[in-house]
Amino acid sequence: MMDAHTLPIIFVALTGLAVVVYAILDGYDLGVGILLPMDDREEADRDTMIASIGPFWDANETWLVLAIGLLLIAFPAAHSVVLTHLYLPVAIMLIGLIMRGVAFDFRAKAAIDHKLAWDRCFKMGSLLTTFSQGFMLGMYVMGFQYDWPSVLFATLSAFGVTAAYSYIGGAWLIMKTEGELQKQAVRWTRNSGRATFIGVVAVSLVNPMVNPGVFNRWFEFPLVMFVLLIPALCFFAFIFNDVLLARLPKQNDRHCWLPFLMVIAIFILCFSALGFSFFPEIVPGQMTIWQAASAPESLRFILWGAIVVIPVILMYTAFSYKIFHGKATELHYH
Amino acid sequence: MLDTLILSRVQFAANISFHILFPTITIALCWIVFFFKLRYDQTQNPVWMRAYRFWIKILALTFALGVVSGITMSFQFGTNWPGFMETVGNIAGPLLGYEVLTAFFLEATFLGIMLFGINRVPSKVHTFSALMVAIGTTLSAFWILALNSWMHTPAGYEMIDGVAHVTSWWEVIFNPSFPYRLAHMLIASGLTAAFFVAGISAYRIRLGDPKKAPRLALKTGLIVAAILAPLQAFVGDLHGLNTLEHQPEKIAAVEGIWHTEKGAPLLLFAVPDGEAKTNHFAVGIPKGASLILTHELDGELQGLNEFEGQHPPVAPAFFGFRIMVGIGFLMWLVAWVASYQLRNGREASPLLLRVVSFMTFSGWISTLAGWYVTEIGRQPWLVTGVLKTADAVTPVPPSHVGLSLTLYLLVYAFLLWAYIHTLRLMARKSVTVEEFETATRSLDGSLSHELELTSETSTTDINHTPKGANS
Numbered sequence: 001m002m003d004a005h006t007l008p009i010i011f012v013a014l015t016g017l018a019v020v021v022y023a024i025l026d027g028y029d030l031g032v033g034i035l036l037p038m039d040d041r042e043e044a045d046r047d048t049m050i051a052s053i054g055p056f057w058d059a060n061e062t063w064l065v066l067a068i069g070l071l072l073i074a075f076p077a078a079h080s081v082v083l084t085h086l087y088l089p090v091a092i093m094l095i096g097l098i099m100r101g102v103a104f105d106f107r108a109k110a111a112i113d114h115k116l117a118w119d120r121c122f123k124m125g126s127l128l129t130t131f132s133q134g135f136m137l138g139m140y141v142m143g144f145q146y147d148w149p150s151v152l153f154a155t156l157s158a159f160g161v162t163a164a165y166s167y168i169g170g171a172w173l174i175m176k177t178e179g180e181l182q183k184q185a186v187r188w189t190r191n192s193g194r195a196t197f198i199g200v201v202a203v204s205l206v207n208p209m210v211n212p213g214v215f216n217r218w219f220e221f222p223l224v225m226f227v228l229l230i231p232a233l234c235f236f237a238f239i240f241n242d243v244l245l246a247r248l249p250k251q252n253d254r255h256c257w258l259p260f261l262m263v264i265a266i267f268i269l270c271f272s273a274l275g276f277s278f279f280p281e282i283v284p285g286q287m288t289i290w291q292a293a294s295a296p297e298s299l300r301f302i303l304w305g306a307i308v309v310i311p312v313i314l315m316y317t318a319f320s321y322k323i324f325h326g327k328a329t330e331l332h333y334h
Numbered sequence: 335m336l337d338t339l340i341l342s343r344v345q346f347a348a349n350i351s352f353h354i355l356f357p358t359i360t361i362a363l364c365w366i367v368f369f370f371k372l373r374y375d376q377t378q379n380p381v382w383m384r385a386y387r388f389w390i391k392i393l394a395l396t397f398a399l400g401v402v403s404g405i406t407m408s409f410q411f412g413t414n415w416p417g418f419m420e421t422v423g424n425i426a427g428p429l430l431g432y433e434v435l436t437a438f439f440l441e442a443t444f445l446g447i448m449l450f451g452i453n454r455v456p457s458k459v460h461t462f463s464a465l466m467v468a469i470g471t472t473l474s475a476f477w478i479l480a481l482n483s484w485m486h487t488p489a490g491y492e493m494i495d496g497v498a499h500v501t502s503w504w505e506v507i508f509n510p511s512f513p514y515r516l517a518h519m520l521i522a523s524g525l526t527a528a529f530f531v532a533g534i535s536a537y538r539i540r541l542g543d544p545k546k547a548p549r550l551a552l553k554t555g556l557i558v559a560a561i562l563a564p565l566q567a568f569v570g571d572l573h574g575l576n577t578l579e580h581q582p583e584k585i586a587a588v589e590g591i592w593h594t595e596k597g598a599p600l601l602l603f604a605v606p607d608g609e610a611k612t613n614h615f616a617v618g619i620p621k622g623a624s625l626i627l628t629h630e631l632d633g634e635l636q637g638l639n640e641f642e643g644q645h646p647p648v649a650p651a652f653f654g655f656r657i658m659v660g661i662g663f664l665m666w667l668v669a670w671v672a673s674y675q676l677r678n679g680r681e682a683s684p685l686l687l688r689v690v691s692f693m694t695f696s697g698w699i700s701t702l703a704g705w706y707v708t709e710i711g712r713q714p715w716l717v718t719g720v721l722k723t724a725d726a727v728t729p730v731p732p733s734h735v736g737l738s739l740t741l742y743l744l745v746y747a748f749l750l751w752a753y754i755h756t757l758r759l760m761a762r763k764s765v766t767v768e769e770f771e772t773a774t775r776s777l778d779g780s781l782s783h784e785l786e787l788t789s790e791t792s793t794t795d796i797n798h799t800p801k802g803a804n805s
Contacts, residue, residue: 054446054450055446055449056446058398058443058446059439059442059443061401061405062438062439062442065405065408065434065438066438069408069427069431069434070431072411072419072426073423073428073430073431076419076423076424076427077420079412079416079419080412080416080419082412083409083412083413083416084412084416084729084730086413087413087728087730087734087738088734088737088738090409090413091413091737091738091741091742092741094406094409095742097402097405097406098402098403098405098406098745099745101401101402102398102402102749102752105394106395106756109391109759109760294424294427295424295497297499297500298423298424298425298427298428301428301500302427302428302432305428305432305436306435309436310435313435313439313440316439316440316443317439317443320444320446320447323447323454323455324446324451
C-alpha cells in the first residue's frame, strides 16, 4: 500500500489537513489581531484579547511551517511553482507575520508609551498576513494568472479570508472573554460571519465559472446529489450560527463555545469543497500530485515519523488547551 | 545591474544571519533557564526563582524573534532557491520535516505553558515544560545541522536523472562532518548564551542593582563559559581536521594558502589578493599551519591552485576565521580570569563587570564569523559536488527580489535595534523597581506567585501586566 501511487494521496491528505488546522488555529489568533480595538480607553480589552491567544500563537503558526514543509517534502516541484509564482505576496505575508509575532512580546516589555505603537504593529501585521494569504488563495484558484480578472478575484478572496479570520477570531473571543468585551465579540462575530457568507458564496460562484474542470466535477451526475451536501451543510451552519449569535450571551454563559465550533465546521466544509474541486491536481491546471511527488523512499521515511509523532503533537496540544481552558482574564504575559 | 542570483544570495545571507542570532542564544539559554528552575525546585531559594523569572522573559522575546525569522527561512527555499528542492528535495525535505514534527511543535507548545502556566500547572509540570522546550530547541539544532552538514559533505545518496535519491538515511544524517559541526554549534550556542547572561547581569550590577539574582546569573554564565571555551577550541580543531579531509579547498582559503606547500606558516594577519594570488603584509608563525593541520612541521597542505575555478573567495573565509578564533580566545581568557576572581563568593571588580558587559554580544560576532567561514567556504557549491548555487536560483525578476530584500533589511535593522533597546530597558527596570515577591504554595500544591508592587497595581486588575514585573 506504500507505493508510488498511494503515497502522494496520503501526503496530499496530510498537507490538506495541515492547511485546515492552520487556517483554524492561526485563523483565530490572526482574527483576534484584526479585531483589536485601537482606542486609547480600550487598553484593558486589548490586554485580555492578546492574553487569550498568548499561550497558543506560536504553536498555531507552526502549522503553517508544517503545511509548507509537507508541500516541500512531498511535492517539491509544486512547492517551487507555487512559491515562485507567489513571490511578492509571500514576502509581504512574511513581513506581516514577523511584525505581529514580535509585537506580542515587545508590547509587554516596552515602555508604556510604546505599547500602543506595538499594538498597532500587531493589528497591522495581522491584517497584512491575512490579506496576503487570502490573495494567495485566490491566485492559486486562478492558476497564477496575473491578469485583471485574476487579480480582482484574488482581492475579493483576500477580503473573504479577512472576514473569515475575523469570524473565527470573534467566536474565539466569545468563548474566552466575559462582560462587555464578550458582548462586543458577539457583534463582531455576527457581522464578520455575514461578510464571510457573502465571500464564500462569491468564491463558490466564480470558481466553477472560470474553471470548467471544476464545474464538470461538481455537477456530474449522480455525484452531484452527494457532494452538494457540502454547500448545503455549510449554508445551514452559517444560518444556525447567525441565529445563535443573536441570543448570546446566555445565562451562565451557556453555549459560549458553540459559535467557535460552528465556525470550525464551516472552515472544514469550505476546505473540503476546495480540495474536491481540484484533486488530484496540486497546482490547478498544471500539475497532478503524482507529477509533483518526490521519491517513495523519502515519503516512506517521513511517513513513519509522522505516524508516530503527529498523535503525540495532538496530545500535548490538547494538554495545553486543557491547561488554559476557561476565560482569558487571568492570564498575563511574562 | 544586480542580478537575481546576487540579490537572492544577499537576501538569504541577511535572513539567515539575522535568524541565527536568536537560536544561538535560545538553544543554550533554554538549558540555563531550566537549570535555574531545577535549582529552585531543589533549594526552594527564591533567588533562583527571581533569576528564572527575569530570564524567561528574555527567553520569550528572543524565542519570538527566532520563530518569525525562522518561518521566513522556511519560505525562502521555495521562493528563491527552487533548484535546491528540485535537486535534493528528497533529502532536505524529510530532514526539515522531522525538525518541524519533533522540535517546532514541542518547543512552541511547551513554551506557552512555561510562560503563561506558572499559576495554572503544578511546579513539577512547569519544570517539565522547561525541559521539553530545551529538548525541542536542541532537537531543532540536530536536524537543521544534519541537513547543513549534508550540504557540505553529502553521503548516503545516489543521483538518478539529476535528482538525489537516498540510499541510506543513517549515512545521510550522520554524514562525515555532522558530529563535528553539531558539537561545534551547540558549544558556540553555550558560549554565546553564557556571555549573554553574564553580560546583562554585569550590566544590571553596574547600574547599581543590589539584588542577589544577577550575581548568581553572572557567576553561572561565567562558569559555563570557562568550561566551554577550552572545549570549543578542542572541538573546533577536530572540525578543522575533518574539513581538511573533505573540503581541502575551504581550508586552503581559510589559511590563505595559494600554492601547495610543505611547512606552511600559520598566518596571524595578511591581506589576501585574489588577483595576484598572493598575500600582502603577511605575519605568520613559520610551519604553524602544517603543524596544526597535519601534526608535522613539514606536512604538505594543498593550495588553492589545485582547485582552479572551484574554490571559494579567500578574503571572507580568511578574515572570518581569524575573527571567530580571536573572539573565542578572548572569551576563554575573560571566563578564566573571572572565574578566579569570583571564587568562594567574592564580588566582581568594576573592571571585570565593564569587560563582561561589553562582551554581552561577543558570541554573536564569533558565531556569525564562523558561519561565514563555513558557508562562503562551500562556494561555488550549494551542495558540494552536487549542485552549484548559481544553478538553484529562482526565475523571479531581480526587481522583485530587490524589493523583498529592501523590506527585509529595513524590518531586520529595526527589530535588531528594538531587541537590544528592550533588553536594556528590561535590565534597567529590574534594577529600579522595588519588588516584593513571595512564593507560596497554595492548597492544591500548585505554585503561585504574587507580584505586589507598591504602586499602580490593584488586586482586581490582574490581567494587566504590571509595569515592573521583573526581578
